[in-house]
Amino acid sequence: MILRLLLCFLLPVSLYAARDTGYYSAIVRVERLLLAERKMVGKIKHYISQGGEVTGDLRSFVDSYEDSWLHPTRDDPLHFAHHPVGAYLLIKRLSQNHMEDIFQQAQDLIEKPSILVDLPDKDDLEMSAFALVRLQVVYSLDISSLVFGQVVMTVTSPHKGPQWIAITDVEPTLTLDLTDTMFIGDVAVKQNHFEDAISWYNFNLISANGPAEKAKVLSRIAIAHSKLKQHERALAIYEEALQLDPDNQILYADYDDAKLLAANDDTPTEEIPAEWIAQRDKSQHLCRLDVLQMQAPPRRGLKCRYIRDSPHLYLSPAKMEVLHRKNPRLVMYHDVISQNEARTLRSTAFPKFSRALSMDDEGRIFIDKYAISESGTILDTEDAFIEKMSKRVGHVTGLDTELPYAEPLMVVNYGLGGALQHHLDYMAEAYRHITDVVGNRMMTFLIYLNEVEAGGAVVFPEIDLITPAVQNAALMIQNLKKSGDFVPLTLHAACPVLIGSKWTAVKFIREFGNEFKWPCGLTPAE
Numbered sequence: 001m002i003l004r005l006l007l008c009f010l011l012p013v014s015l016y017a018a019r020d021t022g023y024y025s026a027i028v029r030v031e032r033l034l035l036a037e038r039k040m041v042g043k044i045k046h047y048i049s050q051g052g053e054v055t056g057d058l059r060s061f062v063d064s065y066e067d068s069w070l071h072p073t074r075d076d077p078l079h080f081a082h083h084p085v086g087a088y089l090l091i092k093r094l095s096q097n098h099m100e101d102i103f104q105q106a107q108d109l110i111e112k113p114s115i116l117v118d119l120p121d122k123d124d125l126e127m128s129a130f131a132l133v134r135l136q137v138v139y140s141l142d143i144s145s146l147v148f149g150q151v152v153m154t155v156t157s158p159h160k161g162p163q164w165i166a167i168t169d170v171e172p173t174l175t176l177d178l179t180d181t182m183f184i185g186d187v188a189v190k191q192n193h194f195e196d197a198i199s200w201y202n203f204n205l206i207s208a209n210g211p212a213e214k215a216k217v218l219s220r221i222a223i224a225h226s227k228l229k230q231h232e233r234a235l236a237i238y239e240e241a242l243q244l245d246p247d248n249q250i251l252y253a254d255y256d257d258a259k260l261l262a263a264n265d266d267t268p269t270e271e272i273p274a275e276w277i278a279q280r281d282k283s284q285h286l287c288r289l290d291v292l293q294m295q296a297p298p299r300r301g302l303k304c305r306y307i308r309d310s311p312h313l314y315l316s317p318a319k320m321e322v323l324h325r326k327n328p329r330l331v332m333y334h335d336v337i338s339q340n341e342a343r344t345l346r347s348t349a350f351p352k353f354s355r356a357l358s359m360d361d362e363g364r365i366f367i368d369k370y371a372i373s374e375s376g377t378i379l380d381t382e383d384a385f386i387e388k389m390s391k392r393v394g395h396v397t398g399l400d401t402e403l404p405y406a407e408p409l410m411v412v413n414y415g416l417g418g419a420l421q422h423h424l425d426y427m428a429e430a431y432r433h434i435t436d437v438v439g440n441r442m443m444t445f446l447i448y449l450n451e452v453e454a455g456g457a458v459v460f461p462e463i464d465l466i467t468p469a470v471q472n473a474a475l476m477i478q479n480l481k482k483s484g485d486f487v488p489l490t491l492h493a494a495c496p497v498l499i500g501s502k503w504t505a506v507k508f509i510r511e512f513g514n515e516f517k518w519p520c521g522l523t524p525a526e
Contacts, residue, residue, distance in 0.1 A: 426486055484511060
């Protein structure tokens with residue numbers, strides 16, 4: 001029976017986590033890749049300084065590193081792993097075919113213990129490029145600034161018109177060339193983001209050198225319009241491309257294919273529900289507001305109070321800020337964890353990390369190309385420190401947080417451009433086979449384990465609320481009423497991290513076992 005209860009917890013928490021992790025799926029892996037290369041270069045330089053002989057390829061590799069944007073010139077050694085363009089360029093640099101031979105030569109020279117590192121692959125490169133596509137859309141980034149390493153948001157006001165707000169300084173060493181922007185457009189097409197692909201191709205169109213190069217870009221734009229079933233527009237662009245490069249036989253063949261497709265394309269256009277689009281647009285708007293607010297002075301009117309609902313809180317009360325009073329009740333607890341404790345949580349969970357998958361309303365498991373993150377689940381019985389953290393959650397919430405009345409603590413690190421789309425933490429009727437055994441998720445306790453430079457907020461589009469990622473604080477979401485009824489207004493989404501890395505630890509608390517600590521109210525509304 002205990003095993004059955006344990007499985008009921010672990011399956012919905014980890015969602016059958018996969019083992020196919022990549023550098024794009026957790027920023028912590030990009031950080032480690034950056035530091036591993038830096039350490040390797042340092043050891044090779046030391047070997048050379050001691051009179052050691054190296055190949056010309058290896059010496060060129062060290063020289064190129066010294067001349068590149070990777071060379072540490074900042075106080076933050078992880079800056080380039082935390083910058084979206086920097087992460088892409090790092091993965092691009094190390095995913096080249098000749099790097100495998102160079103790293104093998106370096107390993108042969110370095111005394112043990114050697115620096116073991118797997119190099120990024122094609123998937124890492126494509127998904128890091130796709131991260132730039134997603135970030136550009138969600139945060140309305142100016143592409144012409146992004147290609148020079150500067151993060152600039154485009155804000156449209158009905159009274160002032162478009163405005164450009166710089167989030168970072170210019171990073172001239174973080175530069176995307178025309179092959180990069182073309183590749184990013186190609187990846188957007190591969191991921192069925194055709195309108196976004198056109199935006200990146202248009203940058204190439206402006207910067208193209210010569211008629212042939214411009215015709216090549218136009219053909220890519222035409223293909224994207226064809227995918228969008230905008231056939232007249234696609235044919236017109238093909239004709240424009242043929243005027244620029246009339247001897248291009250491949251272009252003629254593509255043009256003929258496009259005409260044939262336009263004449264025979266009678267497949268219906270897939271309609272996206274208007275409600276979903278409205279929620280997406282609202283969430284993206286709130287995500288942008290969160291980043292803009294980070295540039296503004298601290299907000300006024302913040303009201304907090306100390307709570308001592310448990311004897312364990314008498315000497316060190318919890319600092320509670322009420323974000324939303326009821327239906328849903330949302331509370332932020334500040335300073336629930338120290339930086340050393342957060343560091344311990346991160347290091348304890350990382351060896352368990354695997355790619356988190358998603359589950360649809362029918363219980364089917366799938367890889368969500370937007371919810372890019374890795375997570376590790378730790379039972380209280382595995383580590384005394386984890387047990388201490390779970391008990392602390394119980395002291396603050398007044399609920400029982402031990403298995404089987406709560407799920408194991410899950411630590412998450414988000415990947416490049418990773419976000420969580422709209423979801424509810426409680427389990428719907430489709431999961432009655434689980435909730436009838438252990439109860440539903442009545443409470444979510446989400447702890448922020450580090451500081452995020454920009455982005456990473458949790459937004460509630462139904463109630464127009466932004467909850468920023470506050471280091472060492474915890475967001476508590478009441479998913480159910482005291483009656484056990486659902487609270488649909490808890491629908492929320494996690495904004496992608498624009499700059500930096502986001503670590504969280506989440507504890508889901510169940511109904512069963514907490515009936516007397518969370519009794520029914522006096523009115524049906526409760």
